[in-house]
Amino acid sequence: SYELTQPPSVSVSPGQTAKITCSGDALSKQYVSWYQQKRGQAPVVVIYKDTMRPSGIPERFSGSNSGTAVTLTISGAQAEDEAVYYCQSADSSYTFGDVVFGGGTTLTVL
Amino acid sequence: QVQLVESGGGLVKPGGSLRLSCSVSGFTFSDFYMSWIRQAPGKGLECLSYISASGKTIYYADSVKGRFTISRDNAKNSVFLQMTSLRAEDTAIYYCARAVIVPTASWFDPWGQGTLVTVSS
Numbered sequence: 204s205y206e207l208t209q210p211p212s213v214s215v216s217p218g219q220t221a222k223i224t225c226s227g228d229a230l231s232k233q234y235v236s237w238y239q240q241k242r243g244q245a246p247v248v249v250i251y252k253d254t255m256r257p258s259g260i261p262e263r264f265s266g267s268n269s270g271t272a273v274t275l276t277i278s279g280a281q282a283e284d285e286a287v288y289y290c291q292s293a294d295s296s297y298t299f300g301d302v303v304f305g306g307g308t309t310l311t312v313l
Numbered sequence: 314q315v316q317l318v319e320s321g322g323g324l325v326k327p328g329g330s331l332r333l334s335c336s337v338s339g340f341t342f343s344d345f346y347m348s349w350i351r352q353a354p355g356k357g358l359e360c361l362s363y364i365s366a367s368g369k370t371i372y373y374a375d376s377v378k379g380r381f382t383i384s385r386d387n388a389k390n391s392v393f394l395q396m397t398s399l400r401a402e403d404t405a406i407y408y409c410a411r412a413v414i415v416p417t418a419s420w421f422d423p424w425g426q427g428t429l430v431t432v433s434s
Contacts, residue, residue: 204375234418238358245408245427246358251420289358293419301374302348302360302419 205229205294207305214311221277223308225290231270233292240307241286249288250275280312315339315423319409322428325399329432333394335409335425343387346412348421349394351405351430359405360421363412364392377403399432406430 207227215221225235234253238246248257250266253273263278277284287307294300321333335347348363362373362383371383382395392409406429410421 232417236418236420238421245424246421247424248420248422251413251422252418257422291358291360291420300372302363302372304358304360307357 205301205303207290207292207303209288209290209305209308211306212309212311214313215280217282217312218279221280221284221310221312223275223277223288223290223310224272225275225305226272227292227303228271229294230268230273230292233294235266235268235273235290235292237266237275238289238291239284239286240289246289277310280310282312285310285312315411317409317411317423317425319407319425319428322407322430324431324433326434327400327432329399330395330397331399331430333396333407333409333428333430335392337390337392337409337411340411342390346414347385347392348410348412349381349383349392350408350410350421350424351403352408352427353402353405356405361407362394363414365414396430399430401432404430404432
């Protein structure tokens, strides 16, 4: 089955740039979305279609895709950005296929 | 304001059944795919099922295929998940989420607050 791989954890100091990667075989064929999940809360989409930022999401959140890996970048990370971040995409083998989430990356801002 | 409110979770014995509901407001429900996503305690996210706006296209993850059934009532702005033959490993928070599913992209926004399902004897 299709898998998305993320690092388990990333740590940055406040104000630094945090980069979280997500790798998978089909990333050149399927867009990726990113979700932020704070403790005890439901996930919230912060990036969709690789680079699109929903209204209400701060501009410091951005996404990029190199074809084999996608990256969520948080420029000037703040304490409030501490959360688990999940990438999500789909199996490209057919049009309406398996939706897959990465294992999640815990971002610590300290 | 877009709202999704899940209900129907609780404690059920292995082999039992449960029906989850998700009531939606704040957008034109009949225009959107809807989905159920779960999160086992301390674990990641798993997309279980989604259903198209008309109800004609339905997807199930292998882990629940044949045991869970998704449905929707566009007149009542609600989506449901009928769960049967429940197992201990089905214990999780179950989220309802509005979905966008197109040939090369998918995303889920927004999500409900979740309802906890515990399968235990």
